[in-house]
Each structure stands twice: as C-alpha cells, then as structure tokens.
Amino acid sequence: MSTGATISSMSSYAILGCGSVGHAVAESLDDEGKDVLILDKDEDRVEALRDQDLNAVTQDIADPSVVDAVGGRNVVLILASDVEANKAAVKAIREQGGDQFLVVRASDPISGDELRELGADVVINPSEVIANSALRTLESGEMEYKARQLAEILRGADGDLAILTHHNPDPDSIASAVALRAIAENYDVDADILYEGDIGHQENRAFVNLLGIELTERSEAPSLDEYGAVALVDHMKSGELEIRAGLDVFIDQYEPEEPLDAAFVDIRPNVSATSTILTKYIQEFDISPSQTVATALLYGIRAETLDFKRDTTPADLTAAAYLYPFADHETLEQVESPSMSPETLDVLAEAIQNREVQGSHLISNAGFIRDRDALTQAASHLLNLEGITTTAVFGIAEGTIYLSARSKDIRLNIGKLLQDTFGDIGEAAGHSTQASVEIPLGVFGGIETTEENRDTLLSLSEEAVRRKLFEAMGVEGSNDTNGS
Structure with missing residues (x-):
C-alpha cells in the first residue's frame, strides 16, 4: 500500500489565506464533511472562523514555517489575495519536499506562469473564473x-x-x-x-x-x-x-x-x-x-x-x-457498415487504377458509370490513403460529367474551389469538406454519348476536369503518379 499523499475520498485539506474566496471554499468543503484546516495571519478573521466552528489557526502563509503548520494535509489550496505570499508558500512547500496537490490563486497570466514554475499543480485566476461563469x-x-x-x-x-x-x-x-x-x-x-x-x-x-x-x-x-x-x-x-x-x-x-x-x-x-x-x-x-x-x-x-x-x-x-x-x-x-454494391466496387477499382496524385491531392477518372453515388463513396474511400488530404473522382453518365470531392485540409474550402473552377460551365454545390459538380457535355459542342465517341468523351472530361482542378489546387497535373 502506498503511503504517499493521494487525492481520494479520504483527502484532507488545508486552505492558506481565507479571504472571500478561501472562505467560500472552506464553507463548501465543511458542508461536505471534509477535514479542513484554515491558515490565515489575520487574528480577528481566524477568531471569526472559529466562531463558525471552522478549524482555523493563525499563521503567516509567507513564512517558511507554513510547511509545519500544513502538516500531513495532502491537498493544499493557497488562496490569499496577496500573490507574493502565495508564491512564498508554494516555494516553501516544494523546497521542503512536500508532494501535496497544490491549488493556487493567481492575479494574472504572468503570475500564473510563475506559480506553475514554482510547483503549483493547478492555478486559478478569480477574474477568469468569474468571466467563464458569466459566459456560461x-x-x-x-x-x-x-x-x-x-x-x-x-x-x-x-x-x-x-x-x-x-x-x-x-x-x-x-x-x-x-x-x-x-x-x-x-x-x-x-x-x-x-x-x-x-x-x-x-x-x-x-x-x-x-x-x-x-x-x-x-x-x-x-x-x-x-x-x-x-x-x-x-x-x-x-x-x-x-x-x-x-x-x-x-x-x-x-x-x-x-x-x-x-x-x-x-x-x-x-x-x-x-x-x-x-x-x-x-x-x-x-x-x-x-x-x-x-x-x-x-x-x-x-x-x-x-x-x-x-x-x-x-x-x-x-x-x-x-x-x-x-x-x-x-x-x-x-x-x-453498409454493404457495397458491385457498381461501387467497380467504380472504386477504376478510380484506384486511374488515380493521379500531386502533393496531397488525388484526382481520378472513373470512366463511364451507372451509379453517380458510387463516385461519392470512391472519393470518401480514397481520402483514407496515407498522405492524401483531398480527393476528387469524376465519371460520365447520361451526357454529363459528374464529380464528387472530399477534403480534410483545413486550408482548403473544396466547395468554393469547385464553384470558382467550374461554376461557369456546370453546377457546383457543397461546402468546405465535401462538394460535387455536374458539367453537361453539351458545353463541348453537343457531342452525343455514343459507343463510337467514348474515347473522345473521356478525353474531354480529362481536359475539362483533371487539369483545371490541379491548377485550381495550385499544383500541375502529370501522368506519372497514378500508382501504376
């Protein structure tokens, strides 16, 4: 069994400096039946505390003898309005090897840092506490x-x-x-x-x-x-x-x-x-x-x-x-964990095969698709690849280029980027982390989606999407980073 000071249901408390803050804490702990010792250098205040049946002793907390006065109390709350006295008490306790848990009152961020350097476990600033309480x-x-x-x-x-x-x-x-x-x-x-x-x-x-x-x-x-x-x-x-x-x-x-x-x-x-x-x-x-x-x-x-x-x-x-x-x-x-449809698996496989990565950005052409939703799932799955922060997967269906994008890059608003890049030729929607675009193939001269011009359509989609998107992301696309 450990004999060191611990914070548990059997903790005993010492309050050093019993102004308005210390008094409020002392009364709360006493109401909970805690074992509390109060140390304060003001004799009249100590006498008043005793009249309230509180255990109070006259003691200058800035004096090194405060260590002996605290005794075996394992939680010490140093709450005087005099921050210099609080610093002296912390220093004395730590220099004597005291391992008590110290909660200390500061007056501002600078004094708080100084108290932490001296060994305070928790620093409280009454003005911050009041402000936080007011905000709540x-x-x-x-x-x-x-x-x-x-x-x-x-x-x-x-x-x-x-x-x-x-x-x-x-x-x-x-x-x-x-x-x-x-x-x-x-x-x-x-x-x-x-x-x-x-x-x-x-x-x-x-x-x-x-x-x-x-x-x-x-x-x-x-x-x-x-x-x-x-x-x-x-x-x-x-x-x-x-x-x-x-x-x-x-x-x-x-x-x-x-x-x-x-x-x-x-x-x-x-x-x-x-x-x-x-x-x-x-x-x-x-x-x-x-x-x-x-x-x-x-x-x-x-x-x-x-x-x-x-x-x-x-x-x-x-x-x-x-x-x-x-x-x-x-x-x-x-x-x-829904089941994945065969169409989604096909689109994901195609997207993986055709992926091109520049920096942390990945763009892929899934070719001709039947299920537009599969693009969304492919973009989400590809975002899990190591080093990837932004993905865009596009494909062709029903005379339209559909694109789905995902991003976890806090510097990039993918919705705005797609709107700025494709808003003049298609319909973009989304926000900072996910977005989509629909670009009618008619903007390229009314080319019909036929078996004979599939290669032409794929080439047009590559030109319309991949290059422009990489440029908008601030990188230049190339064809040698597709994982082949």
Missing part, C-alpha cells in the same frame, strides 16, 4: 430565450410545418430536420421533412431506411404556401439560400452570404454540426429524445466530424455524450 450563464440564458422564441413560432403556426433540408441531404441535415419535427410535435404541430435531389451514398440510404425516417420529395409535397410555417435546417451546405421571404425558422452552422429575412434565426459557426444545435434545443425543451431521434442526431454529429476526428468542438462532444444513452448503437453500426 449568458449562453444558458440566450438558449432559454431562443427556445421561448421558437416555441412562440410553433404555437402560432396556422397549419403544418414544412422543414426543408439542403439539396441532396446528408445525415446532419436529415437528423436536424428529424429533431425539429420532434420539437414541433411536442407543440402539437405536424411536420413534413422535404428534400430535393437524391439521398445519395449507401450509408445515407441505410441511415434513412434503418431508422424509418419519413422524407418527402419536394415535388410530391404541397406548395409551401399551404403550410402554416416553413423552416430551413442545415441548409447552407448547398451554398445558396433557397427561400428569402416568408421564412419562419432558420437553424444552421453556416452564415448565409446574403441578408436573411426570417422570424427565428439561430446560426452557430462555433459548432461543427447542426445536429449539435438541435440537441441543445431538445435539452432546453426538456424532451426525452426517442431512440430514433437520438440515434439520428448522434450519427449526424459523428458523420459531420468524421467520428470526432475533424473540427470537433466541446459543444459537439457534450451533445454526443448526452445522446449516447438514448441511441440505438446496433443500428448505428449497421448504418456505418
């Missing part, structure tokens, strides 16, 4: 205010709520919409989740199917004018704000580039997933999330942060920790 209180108060605003919108909705995801919605967008629908239902408001484009990527389809998430294609839904309220969630990944007037709710992690006219707006660029924002609302409304809602939100956060390996914030981690006990982890495992 402000954040909590702001969240409460926002929740009241959202509740008023839902109570006042004259009909169902339309919740629009971004184009070709990803798990974060879908999960955010699912959570907002659950909040709306809490106020007896029915909601439809509307989307345009495709539910691409096998993981995304598995996500929707396994959780039984009801989504409605925009073309099959009533006109937005027929809904009592309209909401956009995680919408700006598409790069454009679809609705500029008559919008009731806007919740996103990305700022719109143009002014937004909405009754309720919550934009938080300091989180990495809109699912994190919606989780905070679930908590604020005191809604116990269903297994489906919790699983969707947790997957939304994990997908957006690459399983907490990319741009993860404390808020994302806190939200995920809250959701974890409610989620269906068996379903999550199924979602994250």
Whole structure:
C-alpha cells in the first residue's frame, strides 16, 4: 500500500489565506464533511472562523514555517489575495519536499506562469473564473430565450410545418430536420421533412431506411404556401439560400452570404454540426429524445466530424455524450457498415487504377458509370490513403460529367474551389469538406454519348476536369503518379 499523499475520498485539506474566496471554499468543503484546516495571519478573521466552528489557526502563509503548520494535509489550496505570499508558500512547500496537490490563486497570466514554475499543480485566476461563469450563464440564458422564441413560432403556426433540408441531404441535415419535427410535435404541430435531389451514398440510404425516417420529395409535397410555417435546417451546405421571404425558422452552422429575412434565426459557426444545435434545443425543451431521434442526431454529429476526428468542438462532444444513452448503437453500426454494391466496387477499382496524385491531392477518372453515388463513396474511400488530404473522382453518365470531392485540409474550402473552377460551365454545390459538380457535355459542342465517341468523351472530361482542378489546387497535373 502506498503511503504517499493521494487525492481520494479520504483527502484532507488545508486552505492558506481565507479571504472571500478561501472562505467560500472552506464553507463548501465543511458542508461536505471534509477535514479542513484554515491558515490565515489575520487574528480577528481566524477568531471569526472559529466562531463558525471552522478549524482555523493563525499563521503567516509567507513564512517558511507554513510547511509545519500544513502538516500531513495532502491537498493544499493557497488562496490569499496577496500573490507574493502565495508564491512564498508554494516555494516553501516544494523546497521542503512536500508532494501535496497544490491549488493556487493567481492575479494574472504572468503570475500564473510563475506559480506553475514554482510547483503549483493547478492555478486559478478569480477574474477568469468569474468571466467563464458569466459566459456560461449568458449562453444558458440566450438558449432559454431562443427556445421561448421558437416555441412562440410553433404555437402560432396556422397549419403544418414544412422543414426543408439542403439539396441532396446528408445525415446532419436529415437528423436536424428529424429533431425539429420532434420539437414541433411536442407543440402539437405536424411536420413534413422535404428534400430535393437524391439521398445519395449507401450509408445515407441505410441511415434513412434503418431508422424509418419519413422524407418527402419536394415535388410530391404541397406548395409551401399551404403550410402554416416553413423552416430551413442545415441548409447552407448547398451554398445558396433557397427561400428569402416568408421564412419562419432558420437553424444552421453556416452564415448565409446574403441578408436573411426570417422570424427565428439561430446560426452557430462555433459548432461543427447542426445536429449539435438541435440537441441543445431538445435539452432546453426538456424532451426525452426517442431512440430514433437520438440515434439520428448522434450519427449526424459523428458523420459531420468524421467520428470526432475533424473540427470537433466541446459543444459537439457534450451533445454526443448526452445522446449516447438514448441511441440505438446496433443500428448505428449497421448504418456505418453498409454493404457495397458491385457498381461501387467497380467504380472504386477504376478510380484506384486511374488515380493521379500531386502533393496531397488525388484526382481520378472513373470512366463511364451507372451509379453517380458510387463516385461519392470512391472519393470518401480514397481520402483514407496515407498522405492524401483531398480527393476528387469524376465519371460520365447520361451526357454529363459528374464529380464528387472530399477534403480534410483545413486550408482548403473544396466547395468554393469547385464553384470558382467550374461554376461557369456546370453546377457546383457543397461546402468546405465535401462538394460535387455536374458539367453537361453539351458545353463541348453537343457531342452525343455514343459507343463510337467514348474515347473522345473521356478525353474531354480529362481536359475539362483533371487539369483545371490541379491548377485550381495550385499544383500541375502529370501522368506519372497514378500508382501504376
């Protein structure tokens, strides 16, 4: 058994310097039944502490004899307002070989560094503590205010709520919409989740199917004018704000580039997933999330942060920790490990064979394809190659060049890069880490997709995509780095 000082349920405490901070700590520890000794040089203060039945002794903490006064106490809190006295106490304890756990009060960052050099284990600055507490209180108060605003919108909705995801919605967008629908239902408001484009990527389809998430294609839904309220969630990944007037709710992690006219707006660029924002609302409304809602939100956060390996914030981690006990982890495992179709395997094999790498950027031509979604999965898989930070895989289908790109390079906004590079000849969409482009082959002179001109079309796609993309990335393409 170790006889050294340890921090455990049997720890004993000494508080050196008992002003307002020390007094508050002493009372809290005493209320918890802790063994606390207080040392202070002010005799009147010590007498007052004794009158409160606190164990207090008169002692100048700047005097080296403080070491003997502390005795065998294994946690020492040095909390005097006189930082020089605190430094003297730390120095005396450490020079005498004391191995107590020392928590010491500083007055500013410089004195904090000096205290750490002398041997303090933890340094606290009351002004920073107060500021952090004030910020937490402000954040909590702001969240409460926002929740009241959202509740008023839902109570006042004259009909169902339309919740629009971004184009070709990803798990974060879908999960955010699912959570907002659950909040709306809490106020007896029915909601439809509307989307345009495709539910691409096998993981995304598995996500929707396994959780039984009801989504409605925009073309099959009533006109937005027929809904009592309209909401956009995680919408700006598409790069454009679809609705500029008559919008009731806007919740996103990305700022719109143009002014937004909405009754309720919550934009938080300091989180990495809109699912994190919606989780905070679930908590604020005191809604116990269903297994489906919790699983969707947790997957939304994990997908957006690459399983907490990319741009993860404390808020994302806190939200995920809250959701974890409610989620269906068996379903999550199924979602994250869907079977790969033969078409996807073919496209991935073609992309691997034709890959060209310049620096940390990889571009590949998958040739003629049947399933556009396979390009997305190929780009994601190739991003796992050692040394690769950005991937782009393109192919031809139905008279169009389709390109899917992924990036984990924090210096590169792949969505903006594709928009700048191909926006004049095609349609680009996406954000900083993932994006896509569609380029109609008609821009090259109306060439038809026939068996006879396949080689010509492939050559055109190479010229239109690979060279321009490498140039936009700041590197020059070549043909000798394709892994052959």
